[in-house]
Amino acid sequence: MLTQLPTNLCFRCGKQRITTRTYKERVGGSTITSSDTSCPDPKCQALLDMQFEKERIQREHFAVMHQQRPFAGGRKKKEDTR
Numbered sequence: 001m002l003t004q005l006p007t008n009l010c011f012r013c014g015k016q017r018i019t020t021r022t023y024k025e026r027v028g029g030s031t032i033t034s035s036d037t038s039c040p041d042p043k044c045q046a047l048l049d050m051q052f053e054k055e056r057i058q059r060e061h062f063a064v065m066h067q068q069r070p071f072a073g074g075r076k077k078k079e080d081t082r
Contacts (some may be wrong), residue, residue, distance in 0.1 A: 008037060010041075017038060017040070018038060019036070019037050020037060022034070022036075023035075
């Protein structure tokens with residue numbers, strides 16, 4: 001007998017995640033269906049939200065630092081000395 005295992009587990013607590021919103025959007029000529037999911041445990045979801053916010057701020061910080069670095073666009077080209 002074949003049993004189907006849940007595939008959308010909360011990676012923090014292991015509970016089956018629930019779908020909170022499903023929406024469709026058009027990209028080019030295709031329709032894409034997306035779903036937002038969350039942990040059924042509100043305390044766990046709150047901790048995940050805080051973790052994701054910290055990671056988002058860190059990514060933005062790194063992006064700003066990358067833009068401010070000298071030669072962020074790649075190597076400098078040698079000038080033609082002919």
